Amino acid sequence: MSAPVGPSATTVTPASTASRRNAELGLLVFALAVALAAFATLGLGVDGAVPARIGSYAAGFGGLLLVAHLALRRFAPYADPVLLPAVALLNGIGLVMIYRLDIAEAASAERAGRPAPAPDALSQITWTALGVVLFVAVLVLVRDHRGLQRFTYTAMAAGLVLLLLPLVPGLGTRIFGAQIWIRVGPFSFQPGEVAKIALTIFFAGYLVLKRDVLALARRRVLGVDLPRMRDLGPIVVVWLVCLGILVFERDLGTAVLFFGSFVMLLYVATERRSWLILGTLMVLAGGWLAYQAFAHVRTRIDIWLDPFADPQGAGFQLVQGLYGLAAGGLLGSGLGQGRPDLIPVAKTDFIVDALGEELGLTGLMALLLLYGIVVERGLRTAIAARDSFGTLLAAGLSFILAIQVFVVVGGVTRLIPLTGLTTPFLSYGGSSLVANWALVALLLRISDAARRPAPPPVPETQEALTQVVRR
Amino acid sequence: MNRPLRRMGAVVMLLFAVLLVNVNYLQAFRADDLRNRPGNSRTILEEYDRERGPILVDGRAVADSVATDDQLRYLRRYPSGPLFAHATGYYSYVYGAAGVERAENDVLAGNDDRLFVRRLGNLITGEEVQGGAVSLTLDPAAQQAAAEGLDGRKGAVVALDPTTGAILALVSSPTYDPNALSSHDGGAIRGAYEQLTADEDQPLLDRALRETYPPGSTFKLVTAAAALESGRYDPDSEVPGPAELDLPLTDVGLPNSDRAQCTPGSDTTTLTNALRRSCNSSFGAVGLDLGADALREQAQAFGFGQEDRTVPLTTATSAFPEDPDAPQTAQSAIGQFDVRATPLQVAMVAAGIANNGVVMEPYLVDQVQAPDLSVLDRTEPEELSAAVSPEVAAELRAMMVEVVEEGTGTNGQLDGVTVAGKTGTAQQGEGEPPHAWFTSFAPAGPGETARVAVAVVIEDGGGEAEISGNRLAAPIAQDVMAAVLGDGG
Numbered sequence: 001m002s003a004p005v006g007p008s009a010t011t012v013t014p015a016s017t018a019s020r021r022n023a024e025l026g027l028l029v030f031a032l033a034v035a036l037a038a039f040a041t042l043g044l045g046v047d048g049a050v051p052a053r054i055g056s057y058a059a060g061f062g063g064l065l066l067v068a069h070l071a072l073r074r075f076a077p078y079a080d081p082v083l084l085p086a087v088a089l090l091n092g093i094g095l096v097m098i099y100r101l102d103i104a105e106a107a108s109a110e111r112a113g114r115p116a117p118a119p120d121a122l123s124q125i126t127w128t129a130l131g132v133v134l135f136v137a138v139l140v141l142v143r144d145h146r147g148l149q150r151f152t153y154t155a156m157a158a159g160l161v162l163l164l165l166p167l168v169p170g171l172g173t174r175i176f177g178a179q180i181w182i183r184v185g186p187f188s189f190q191p192g193e194v195a196k197i198a199l200t201i202f203f204a205g206y207l208v209l210k211r212d213v214l215a216l217a218r219r220r221v222l223g224v225d226l227p228r229m230r231d232l233g234p235i236v237v238v239w240l241v242c243l244g245i246l247v248f249e250r251d252l253g254t255a256v257l258f259f260g261s262f263v264m265l266l267y268v269a270t271e272r273r274s275w276l277i278l279g280t281l282m283v284l285a286g287g288w289l290a291y292q293a294f295a296h297v298r299t300r301i302d303i304w305l306d307p308f309a310d311p312q313g314a315g316f317q318l319v320q321g322l323y324g325l326a327a328g329g330l331l332g333s334g335l336g337q338g339r340p341d342l343i344p345v346a347k348t349d350f351i352v353d354a355l356g357e358e359l360g361l362t363g364l365m366a367l368l369l370l371y372g373i374v375v376e377r378g379l380r381t382a383i384a385a386r387d388s389f390g391t392l393l394a395a396g397l398s399f400i401l402a403i404q405v406f407v408v409v410g411g412v413t414r415l416i417p418l419t420g421l422t423t424p425f426l427s428y429g430g431s432s433l434v435a436n437w438a439l440v441a442l443l444l445r446i447s448d449a450a451r452r453p454a455p456p457p458v459p460e461t462q463e464a465l466t467q468v469v470r471r
Numbered sequence: 472m473n474r475p476l477r478r479m480g481a482v483v484m485l486l487f488a489v490l491l492v493n494v495n496y497l498q499a500f501r502a503d504d505l506r507n508r509p510g511n512s513r514t515i516l517e518e519y520d521r522e523r524g525p526i527l528v529d530g531r532a533v534a535d536s537v538a539t540d541d542q543l544r545y546l547r548r549y550p551s552g553p554l555f556a557h558a559t560g561y562y563s564y565v566y567g568a569a570g571v572e573r574a575e576n577d578v579l580a581g582n583d584d585r586l587f588v589r590r591l592g593n594l595i596t597g598e599e600v601q602g603g604a605v606s607l608t609l610d611p612a613a614q615q616a617a618a619e620g621l622d623g624r625k626g627a628v629v630a631l632d633p634t635t636g637a638i639l640a641l642v643s644s645p646t647y648d649p650n651a652l653s654s655h656d657g658g659a660i661r662g663a664y665e666q667l668t669a670d671e672d673q674p675l676l677d678r679a680l681r682e683t684y685p686p687g688s689t690f691k692l693v694t695a696a697a698a699l700e701s702g703r704y705d706p707d708s709e710v711p712g713p714a715e716l717d718l719p720l721t722d723v724g725l726p727n728s729d730r731a732q733c734t735p736g737s738d739t740t741t742l743t744n745a746l747r748r749s750c751n752s753s754f755g756a757v758g759l760d761l762g763a764d765a766l767r768e769q770a771q772a773f774g775f776g777q778e779d780r781t782v783p784l785t786t787a788t789s790a791f792p793e794d795p796d797a798p799q800t801a802q803s804a805i806g807q808f809d810v811r812a813t814p815l816q817v818a819m820v821a822a823g824i825a826n827n828g829v830v831m832e833p834y835l836v837d838q839v840q841a842p843d844l845s846v847l848d849r850t851e852p853e854e855l856s857a858a859v860s861p862e863v864a865a866e867l868r869a870m871m872v873e874v875v876e877e878g879t880g881t882n883g884q885l886d887g888v889t890v891a892g893k894t895g896t897a898q899q900g901e902g903e904p905p906h907a908w909f910t911s912f913a914p915a916g917p918g919e920t921a922r923v924a925v926a927v928v929i930e931d932g933g934g935e936a937e938i939s940g941n942r943l944a945a946p947i948a949q950d951v952m953a954a955v956l957g958d959g960g
Contacts, residue, residue, distance in 0.1 A: 068613055111541060218510045265481075268475045312565070312661065323513050325497050326505030339513055361498035365491060372487045385472055391472055399479065406486045415493045 010424030020081040021073050027085035030068055035092025038335060044098050045336025060125060061092060064132045066136065076448035080381060083447070086374045086424055086439050091128055091433070093412040094426035097333070097355055098124050098349075104341035104395070104413035120347060122429050127194065127430040127455035130436030131360075138441035145446050149389045159198035160241070162191035167248055179249045180420075192254045193435035196400055203262055208271035211388070215270035227274065227358050235275070238262045239282050243290070249298050253407050253419030259283060262399045267393055269388075305416035318345045319413050321353035325364075330359025347428035350422055355411050368409065369428070375402040378443050394446045397439050472953045509567030513706025516564065519543040524579045524602030526559050526571055528609045534572065536602075539655065543937065546651040547572075553646040554618055557677040558607060558784075558835065561649035561756045569695050570677075571605060571835065572629045574783040578603040578839050580908040583838065584846045585747045601842035608637035608837045608850075612954040614922070617642040619948030625677035626929035627814040630951050633822035633912060633924045635852035636831030638815075640925070640951055643678040645670075676763045680786040683811035684928055687897030688749045688940070690770075692867065695746055697769035698757050699863040704742055706866050710941070712740030717754035718798040725755040725801055728896070747878035749894060751805050758804020759797060766804060769881065772858040773820045773830055775812070782815075789816035807898060817910050818926035819855075824871065825912035825921035829863035840905040865917070872915050882945035883911045885953055891915035892948065894940030896932070908930025909944035914954045923955040 036058055041050035051057075064089050072079050099121035106116040142148065148155075166172035171182045181188050196326050199309050207214070241256040263279030272380045290297040300312060305321070307315035324343045327333065340354035347354075378398025385391040404421055411418040421434040497505075506514055506721040512631015522545055526534035533555045536545040547562040549555070578701065610630070617628035621644035630640035630800040651663035667675050676682060684763040686916065698704040711732025712860055715724035727733065733740035745753035758766055770791040780786045792809035802808035815833060825832035832853040839848040860866070871891030874880045883892040895908030912924035928942040 040937070115889050264479055268472055268479060269472065271475050322497065322505055323508075323511050325494070326502040326511075327513050329498055329502050339516060342513055342516075356494065356498065361494060364498070368487060368490055368494070372484070372766075373638065375483055375487075376480070379476065379483065383476050388472065391476070395476055399483070402483045402486065406490060411491050413490070413497055415489065417803050 019077045020067075023073070024071060026055065026243035028065050028455055029089060031089035031092060032058070032065060032083045035061065035096060038093060039099070042096055042103075042335040045334050046100075046103055057225055059320050061095065061128070064129055067301055068132050068135055071136040071139050072444065075136075075143075077442055078451040078453075079444040079448040080451070081446055083374060083377050083440055084313045086370050086377070087437075088255075090367070090370055090374075090425035091131075091291075092425075093355070094351065094428075095121060095124055095128065097340075097351060097426070098428050100336060100358070101341060101354065102348050104335070104339075106225045108341060110258045123430070124428055124433070127433045128437075130430070131434045135437045135441040136433055138438050139445060140430055142442070142445055145390055145393060145442065145456060146387060147404050148393070149208065152209070153201055155198045155205065156202035159195045159202055162195035163241070163245060163254075165191045168245060180254065190431040192251065193431040196254075196257060197397070198433060199258060200261065200396040200400055201393065203265045204389055207265055208389045210234075214266065214275075215272055227272075227278075228352060232278075235263070235266065235278065235282070243286055243291065246286075246290055246295065246297070250294075251420065252297065252300060252417070253404075253411075253421035255286075255413060256283075256407055256419065257400060257403055257421070259286075260403050261396055265392055265396050266398050269392060272347050299322040300365065300417045300419070304414065307414060318412070318418055319348065320328060321350045322345055322359040322414060324350075324353040325413065328357035328364075329359045330361050332356075332358050332363055334358060348422055349408070349427070350412050352409050355426070356413075368405075371401075371405045373397075373422075374440075375405075376446075381443055381447040381450055383448055386450060388447060390446045394443055397443050401439065402437075443461050477667075491954060496579055502825070504762045510574075511567075512564050514696055515567065516543065518520070518580045519545055519564065520655050521545070522601045523547065523562070524581070524840075524923075526555075526575075526579070527604055527606040527840075528555065528614075529604075529611050530610070534562070534649075540656055543655050543942055548657060549649045549653070550724060552650065553648045554614060555607075556649050557643045557679065558609060558641045559649060560784075561652040563652040563660055564650060564655075565657055567596070568617055568666055569634060569675075570784060571607065574781070574785075575605045575836065579757075579840075580898055583839075584884045586841060599805065603842060604840040604844060604849065606838040606840065607637065607835055608632075609641060609835070610639040610955055612957070613640040613951050614642060616640075616954040617889050617927075617947065618644070618646075618952040620927075621929070624929055625678070625931065626927070626944075627682070628925065628927050628947060629679045629814045629818040629952060630923055630925045630955065631818050631822045631831075631835055632717055633921045634823035634831070636822070636833045636855075637837065637852070638835045639923060639955055641679050641835065643676065643680075645660070645672050645674045647674040657801070663897050677784070678928070678930075679814045680758075680782070680784055681813070683789055683813050684906050684908075684930075685897035686810060686812040686817055687895035687908050688751075688806060689895035689905065689910050689926070690804070690810055690812070690874055691746060691772060691819070691908075692824065692871070692893050693747065693770050694754050694758050694761070694766060694804045695742065695870065696763050696773075696824070696859050696863060696867060697761050698742065700769065700859055701761060701765065704757070704951070705718050706741065706870055708744045709739045709740050710742055710745055710753045711747060711756040712753045714736045714752065716755045716801065716894070718755070718801055719759075720796060725798075725805070727751050734798050739771045743870045743873060746893070747824075747873045748799055749865040749879050750858045753807050755801035759801050761804075763792070763795050763800040763803065766800070770810075772856050774816055774855060782833050784835065787813050789813055806895065814926045814928050817821075817908065820858075821891075821893075821910040821912050821926065822921075822924035824864050824867045825924050828857055828859040828860040830858050864947050869902050869917070873912070875911065879911065880941055880945055882941045883909060883949050883952075884957070885913060888914050888952075889916040889919065890949075891921075892945065892953065895946065896940050904928050904931040905939065907939040907943040909940050909948045911945075911948050911952065913956060923952050925951050927951075936956055 040050045066159045102119040102121050109116045165182050166179050172179050173181045173183045180192050184441040242259040246250050246255040266275040268415040303315050320343050335358050338357040342356050343350045343353050375398050382391045382394035408421045408423045422429050424436045523536045525532040529887050534549050539546045560572040562568045563571040570652040579602045581600045592633040614628050617640045628642045647667055714732050715726040717724050727936030728748050750907045759863045775789045775791050789812040795803050799808045803810050834850045834853045838846050843848050857921050868891050875883045875890045879894045883890050890913045897906040907929045910926040925948040927947045929943045932939040932943045
């Protein structure tokens, strides 16, 4: 509850006030080296030779990372030094895997006598570049994250509009049953990816304003503190919006994402567990309603319960993904030596299964730990932030990332029912990649403010002030 | 806000821990299970990269692989089409494998330990790994005769070499073309498979090994064997033979199929005559006298009740009822009530009698060969049990010869060869047509060594009485025996 009030109460210890930018540079070089090694291994696995393009890959990807690093040095020198390298490594591995799947697709097209499809790795590296540009832009434009608080309601409006865009006739397109894409000319875009940032800004801003009301005004019913009905308003609205997404856009993942992070932020802001209980009850109620009313939700649950009931039909994607993981085993088949192309939509939703096949359990655990590190650094930023808005925003952004990873990875490994979400930084897809780079830029911006050394106390000023008051 | 934040951190850690545990479970513990799932096209794709070994019958390939230039490097072919379908099974990258393709997959795919040294050699020389060959015991002529005899009617034929247990014919009808399931066209495979599974006649079902039927009067051989083994009967013993046997505890009787006395004008008859005329009343009475336990023990000595029999195809378990009361025992003694037998089991009874009372373990795989066809392993004939003494076997043989020469099984006769046999008609229930059975062996003269034992069943054979077994099933057995004896082997 109590925000630090003076320099002596700051949660940032003096040891961490060093900018640590050189450590970051070292880690970035390491991340680049791992990605290049993966690229070389892939070439050896497929052709028995290191790919000729490794030089341009190193220059291109390495250049982008250097740009991001220099932007941090210039605009956020005290930002967390681990976030960028961790994200860079995930992005790099994703690029290699997408390139690897390109090769497999080209090979099977050649066998079938069809022309090879356009390689997706090229556009993914373009999207990476755009992501880095946006990353820099966020750092330049948002000099102080507290400024975003002014856009609380604007962010809400923007978020809702973005969420609803795919439902506009002529603009939205349905892909794999979910209507979460818009198409303008040759470009397709998933507005939900940007909406998640806008809505997190709204959640954080709104809760900073209302936290006291939400925390204190309550009634006690049967030993549980219940919020007042009118304070229940926002949670019910968000719940309804999520149900709406579920129904009209058939997007299970986004619904879970928003509702989960909103309830979690409510809890963080108010420290009242009753919100969690209420939120859980509403998730259960919403889930039950959806299961009863909508065939597509029921199908997902049934597939989850027994994917092998119809391994050639409804369960096909999940079953092939599980076979991929099993084929990988402990150490994986090695990059370029498995058959990840047998996994449906391996470049997007199921990329984790494809990686699990070729990198094995070992590689997959490393990737999951990498995500764990990103989320953990984000939460540390939230704890270290000196203002409530910064805390809530950092917590929201980190948590939304965490749920997204959990929902996707849990879905393709049959821990929970499958939902259609991308794996942050790994999956092929422009909107997701660009939005996540912007998300990380915001986190870094908050961490820069949190870790920046406070101006030293100036006793003379205090004395002078005392004198002024006396006079 | 730090306390809830820390809790949130703990929740996130928990979520990631659950993910980690789950991938460990999948990739370390469940992996083998998932890899070996039938229908896992990945494992099969890997196998398609090697030349799979052939399945041979009499030196000719009934399943082989040819190189192609599409995504799967080798195509599996079955040159004889449906003829050997239930023995070879299919090899489908959509539905996995069945039959010998499945049972001997390790050898055919080249993974078997017996091929290990060669594989190591290949690794060094860089030569492609090839699968080993599997030779079956089938006799092509007998197989052909059985398939032609069934002619698409629902039923099955099993022929055994009584002295070894080698399976000479294994036919289930209707059958299917394994080529349709083993092509490289996924859509066509699925279409063919769905059509086969939707077919009411179940062409994919191996009726010879995997289906059990009431054995009907062919089970009287087991009852007769139990009677003779008990020492209280001989072939000339007088046994009851009324038109209908009164069953204790009930007001229904056990009638003879022609509703006539076994020996006209007498309520008794000899055991030999009872078998020759297939009298229900006589065998019901003998069964009651011996008791259910004696019948079950005799049945088990012939192989009933043995679970997990593999030849190496898995077979259904033939069964004698657990705890029948007196009328049920009488019913069971004539192969009705809950007695169930596979055609293989019925053939094993005949083969056991033919082989001086010793039942041999049935087997379908003769040899396992390396890619260069050098023999790696040969199945050695094995005794399953001594079901009856040689004396009893000789008595049963003589009684069965009577059946064919002047009893209910005259359609099983062969020119110049003594044939022993037994007909059967198995009621299924009110209003349903009975199954027609015939089981036999030859040559069956005193002191001759029988070379073939056969069981034939035709589902829903129709008609009444023993006539249908003789009319429908016996001619098929006759052709199969002639095919085996005729090729001089």
